[in-house]
Amino acid sequence: MGRAVDCERLGFDKLWLFDHLFTPGLPEQPAFEGWTLATALLARTSTLRIGHLVLCANFRQPALLGRMVSTLSVISGGRFDLGLGSGSYADEHARAGLPWGSAPERAARLRETLEVVTRMASPGPTTWDGEHVAVRDLPNLPLPASPTPVHVGGVGVRHTLPLVARFADVWNVPTYGVGRRTDALHALLAECEAIGRDPATIRRSLQVVVGVGADDAAVRDARQTAERRFAGPGFDLPASGLIGRPDQVVERLHALVAEGWTDFALFLPDRGEPATLELLAAEVLPHL
Numbered sequence: 001m002g003r004a005v006d007c008e009r010l011g012f013d014k015l016w017l018f019d020h021l022f023t024p025g026l027p028e029q030p031a032f033e034g035w036t037l038a039t040a041l042l043a044r045t046s047t048l049r050i051g052h053l054v055l056c057a058n059f060r061q062p063a064l065l066g067r068m069v070s071t072l073s074v075i076s077g078g079r080f081d082l083g084l085g086s087g088s089y090a091d092e093h094a095r096a097g098l099p100w101g102s103a104p105e106r107a108a109r110l111r112e113t114l115e116v117v118t119r120m121a122s123p124g125p126t127t128w129d130g131e132h133v134a135v136r137d138l139p140n141l142p143l144p145a146s147p148t149p150v151h152v153g154g155v156g157v158r159h160t161l162p163l164v165a166r167f168a169d170v171w172n173v174p175t176y177g178v179g180r181r182t183d184a185l186h187a188l189l190a191e192c193e194a195i196g197r198d199p200a201t202i203r204r205s206l207q208v209v210v211g212v213g214a215d216d217a218a219v220r221d222a223r224q225t226a227e228r229r230f231a232g233p234g235f236d237l238p239a240s241g242l243i244g245r246p247d248q249v250v251e252r253l254h255a256l257v258a259e260g261w262t263d264f265a266l267f268l269p270d271r272g273e274p275a276t277l278e279l280l281a282a283e284v285l286p287h288l
Contacts, residue, residue, distance in 0.1 A: 003272050004041045008048040010281035014081065015041065015048055016265050019055045021092040035060075035068065042076040051081030053172055053207065053265055054153050057113040058087045058098050058106070062133050065113065066120035070144050078146035082117070083172065085153055086110040086160075107159035108132060114150070114167040121148060151205065155184035164202065165191035170263060172205040175230075179239030181206070185260075205263035206256060209235060211243035212279055219244055225269035235267070246283035253288060 007015050019034035038050045060068070072080045086106035087093065093100040100106070112130040119126045120140040127136050152168040154160035155177035164171045165188060173181050185204075192199040209230050211222030223243050230237050242252045253264065270276055 016053045019052045024089045052083045054083035054085035056087045057110045062113040062116040066117045073144035081149045083151035157187045170203040175207045175235045175240040203262045207265045209241045210266045211269045250287045
């Protein structure tokens, strides 16, 4: 709770959570369920936006999820952002007895979830008859307090980017895709052209590892912590890491903004210790 309150006080726009049944690779470590945690954090804050990068479409029946989105939007004053994905961790599905399936199967379930949830945000009852989901004349009142931004994450050309073009208000590139962002962008532009959507209506978001230090010694510590905690291809630290003094981090972020990236979700090596949040708020955020 304290991290959320600190982020709001310091002027951060959003706080992102994960959606897993346990921390991937660390099943022995305590971890909170993502939706319940988001609800609690929204209750303790008043301006901060909360969301997940991303909710797993396999965890919640789509009609129920649509109701959950509307309810949380209303009780938070419209401060909830909806991130949705097809699932990224097979082991938790196996342990919980949840369907996993091939990438095309997961993408199909995600598409139908997006269809139902986005339709439920519009006036009138929802009807959808798909392979995985069927709802008929389903009411959804009250509607969300304001349009809920839909974030779809990934760089997969065959399965993910068509969903981004069709449904997303925000395209999120996870850390593992930062090095492939240019090719993925070209593919997304082609998908938008194919369906007649203006790509300028989709905001572009990057997940990046930001290790910031006030001096060279602090930067070395941040780098060492990042290399320990964010090792492996899932983070692609050489591509996604922005590590340095505040002025160096700002320079890197400005370069990404010049490429057309509008939003940044930060992984902090120290999990957002107060001193790090204070440094970012004082010497990085004012320059963005």
